[in-house]
Amino acid sequence: MPSETEVRTALQAVHDPEIPVLSIVDLGVVSAIRISGADVEVDILPTFSGCPALGFMTEAVRRKVAELPGVEAVKVRLCLDPAWDTSRISARGRLALQSFGIAPPGDAPACPYCGSRETRLASSFGPTRCRSVYYCDSCRNPFEQMKAL
Ligand SMILES: [Zn+2]
Incomplete structure (x- = not known):
């Protein structure tokens, strides 16, 4: 067993x-x-x-x-x-999200690519209902954040 x-x-x-x-x-x-x-x-x-x-x-x-x-x-x-x-996502899970280019849920996300806080919401409607799209003003990459629930 x-x-x-x-x-x-x-x-x-x-x-x-x-x-x-x-x-x-x-x-x-x-x-x-x-x-x-x-x-x-x-x-x-x-x-x-x-x-x-x-x-x-x-x-x-x-x-x-x-x-x-x-x-x-x-x-x-x-x-x-x-x-x-x-909040059930583990610390390892949050790191995995970040390495995948998705900011973990939370307040104003840091850019998962360059770590900058100069980010802004581009659209609340990402490719899936679970994510929003942000834009990084530092490295000029769009990225996604998992919506907090
Ligand atoms: Zn960036």
Whole structure:
């Protein structure tokens, strides 16, 4: 029978399809893991409602955990309580976002490319509902910030 740590480590390999550098563990999506004999149940919290990534993530979690030795059945439950919010993103997750060119959620973001604070909001509507577009006045790069929730 697998340990909770083994399951959690396996889930580090499941990434948010929209942000491939960010694991769902660091995104704070994995809420609870229950193990009973060869049965594993994973609770995941939907992030931004309507993010089309959800079905993909559920399936990826199921497949990844099923690969662990000693696991026979995997159940993935979508949980709405506690509600996911951006404060669940781990320190490692925030760094991963930044390295991907997305400013982590928070107040006026620093540019993820040059670190400048001379940034301004270009559009509240980024390529996905989860992000806003900013413009850096120092290095003149547009970048995205994950919206705080
Ligand atoms: Zn910049």
